[in-house]
Amino acid sequence: MPTQKPPQSNAQTPRQEGKWERWRQRWDRIASNRRILPVLLAAGFVLSILIPRFNLVNPYIQLILMYVGINIILCTSLNLINGYMGEFSVGHAGFMAVGAYVSAVLTTMFIPTALNPWLFPLIVVVAGLATGLVGLVVAIPSFKTRGAYLAIVTLAFNMIVKSVIENIEAIGGPRGIPGIEKLTTLPWTFFWTVLAIWVIRNFVYSNFGRGVLSIREDEIASDLMSVNTRQAKLLAFTISSFFAGIAGALFAHLLQFISPRVFDIIKSTDVLIMVYLGGIGSITGSILGATIFTVLLEVLRPLGVWRMVLMPLVLVLLMLFRPRGIMGLREFRWLIPHYQLLAAHLWRKKKEATDAPAAS
Amino acid sequence: MPLLQAKQVTHYFGGLCAVSDFNLDLAAGELIGIIGPNGAGKTTIFNLITGVYRATRGSISMNGVELVGKTPNQITQLGIARTFQNIRLFKELSVLDNVRIANYSRLNYTPLEAMLHVGRYRSEEKRVAEKALDLLSVFRLDGWAEERAANLPYGSQRRLEIVRALATGPQLLLLDEPAAGMNPNEIMQLMDFIHWIRDQFKLTIILIEHQMRLVMGICERIKVLDFGATIAEGLPEEIRNNPKVLEAYLGEGGEE
Structure with missing residues (x-):
């Protein structure tokens, strides 16, 4: 199915220098071609199996790749609250901690x-479900507040989790849990x-x-248009x-x-930076933000303290210069589900049907 | 039984009495207007009916169901929809999404089905997309379906707000100053438009308005508020000649 941009959006952009424009068009075609997605997924999965097996890249880069994956999970899930819902949650590391501890306790003590x-x-x-449950319990009182107040509630939650542990x-108390088996592998990270x-x-x-x-x-x-806002908020937060719990579990078994x-709060801040770097309200943005942040921190390591x-x-x-982040509120077309495009498809079909008799 | 009944509805903001002893019996199919100077409590009445505020005293019922204490979304599901004085569309979302959101409570699939794309998700999404597009095409907005709501011209945004309200499937429509920012010519069109949607969608309408031309032209019954109290009620002709109204609303020696 060729997915073309509606002609009006092309008309809006004035013709610039030929070369630049051609690159832009080429990029548009790649970004809107849905057939690329399954190819990318298959290639990614195969690579994620081959890389550790044959040591195609050195272990250090493999480690970074896994961190990128975990950070993408964290970033996308936080974007759901901060980007899509427009609230400000700053305690994501708290949820990550719950997932990490639940899974680590299971693998080191019970199984x-x-x-x-x-x-x-x-x-x-199991770690994810436990964290989801904690999230729900936190969300019920939290969402009686909004904006800055919600930020404070989630901040407090992060601190409570840390102190309780x-x-x-x-x-292990403040000493933590050492000697967790390394179970997080590249294929599993990719899958999750x-x-x-x-x-x-x-x-x-x-x-x-x-x-x-x-x-x-x-x-x-939104409430007046029959949206059960309370239900929607609790759902998104859960x-x-x-x-976040799943990311925590993977993180524990990698570290x-x-x-x-x-x-602590620093970890939460990292995730916030990824979200706002990549762009609020965008899954493409979350992927980019998490990748750029993780890789950049590693690339800048030789700079020592200066990277901070x-x-x-x-x-x-x-x-x-880009207050909404790299991809704020925008999305690659191949990340939009088929059924969302269906509405546009229906619309176009109908328009063609009404235009045709008018022309003849 | 009246469609909407308000009995001695009173609302205080702190010590300020915004609405006092408001009574209303609205039969199905009626088109009534509420007028009054700025700060008379008109919009507060809409907010009380739709559950944005909770009445301090009194009761409001729709088809015999008590509305006081219900949340706005529950009240909307009982068949009351409204528009806003200052347009409150979901600006960053597409026109189509604006209308689809109004179908929130009528989509029958669970969150799990949505997240895993199984079960009723496909058929329900298709149904609601078609329904929304049909409604948009009735109002000749379907050409904009993919456009961000904020990009629409002012008049179309006002129209979209009404479409969105209609998408919730109301019996009672509350229009809050639909003629704000319109010239006399557009007001004439709006009058026809309001009559048309009432007949087409079998609605009962309450209208808040400043433009006397519009209110006098289409409302069958008018209530006049001043400082939260109802000072007059009756047919447009009676209101026009009521000395109390002339003094309170139009000012001394008021024209119009």
């Missing part, structure tokens, strides 16, 4: 080591990343997702924390050592 690799997918799901001796993106995308482009979007635009109007200090000056500087410049 026999021999079974761990086999049960790992299940453990990740520090005070439970059974799970794709799954997270797919599910969140499906949610965003569903009835409930539209409800969430309308809350961002105008909450009162899904967001579910995936092999977790302590409460890992999941450079990164914020990049952010400041970004906010000045």
Whole structure:
């Protein structure tokens, strides 16, 4: 199915220098070609299996690739709250901590080591579900507040999680849990990343997702247009924390050592930076933001302390020149589900049908 | 039984009485107007009916169902829709999405079906997209379906707001100053338009308006508010000649 941009949008952009324009068109064609998606997915999956098996790239880069995947999950799930719903949640690391601890406790204390690799997918799901439940419990009182107040509530949640973990001796207290088996592999990271993106995308482009979007635009109007805003908010928050928990579980079994200090406000801030760097209300943006942030931090490592000056500087410049982030509120066409495009398709078909008799 | 009944509805903002002892019996199919100077409490009445505010005292019922204490979305599902004085579309979303959102409560699939793209998701999405497009084409807005709502011209945005309200499937439509920012010519068109949607969608309409031409022209019954109190009620002719109204609303020696 060739998906072309409507002619009016082409007319809006004045003709610029020929070369630049040609590159732009080529880029548009790539970004709007839906047939690329399955090819990319298949290639990615095959690569994710081949790379660790034959050591195609060195282990350091493999590690970074896995962090990129985990960060994409975190970033996409936070974008659901901060970008799509337009609220400001700053405690994402708190949810990550719940997922990480639930899974680490399971693998180190309850499940026999021999079974761990086999049960790992299940453990990740359990960690996600537990975090989702925590998210729901947090969301019920939190969403009585809005804006800055919600930010404070989620911030407090992050601190509570950290303090609670520090005070439970059974799970290591402030010393954390050492010696977690390395169960997170590249194929699994790839699988969970794709799954997270797919599910969140499906949610965003569903009835409930539209409800969430309308809350961002105008909450009162949304309520008056029959959107059960409370239900939509709780749903979005639960899904967001579910995936934060999954990211946490993967993170714990990659780092092999977790302590409460890992999941402090700084970690939450990192995820926030990724969201606003990539662009609010955009899944493409979340993927880009998480990738750029993770890779850039590694690339800038030789600069030492200075990278912590450079990164914020990049952010400041970004906010000045692209306040909505790289892909704010925009999306690659191949990330939009088929059934969303269906509406446009119906519309075009109808228009052709009405235009045809008029012309003849 | 009246469609909408308000009994002694009173609302306070702190110590300020915004609406006092408001009574209304509205039969199905009626078109009534509420007028009054700025700050008379007109929009507050809409906010009380639709559940944005909770009445301090009194009761409002729709088809015998008590509305006070219900959330706005529950009230909308009972068949009351409204537009806003200052346009409140979902600006960053497409025209089509604006209309689809109004169908939120009538889509029958669960969040899980939505997230995994299984079950009723496909058929329900198709149904609602077609329904929304049909409604848009009735109002000749379907050509804009993919456009961001904010990009529409002012008049079309006003129209879209009405379409969005109609998409919730109302029996009662509350129009809050639909003629704001329109010239006399457009007001004439609007009058026909309001009559037309009432007949087409079998609606009962309450209209808040400043433009006397519009109110006098189409309303069958008019209520006049001043400082939250109802000071007059009756046919347009009676209102026009009511000395109390002339003094309170039009000012002393008021023209129009």
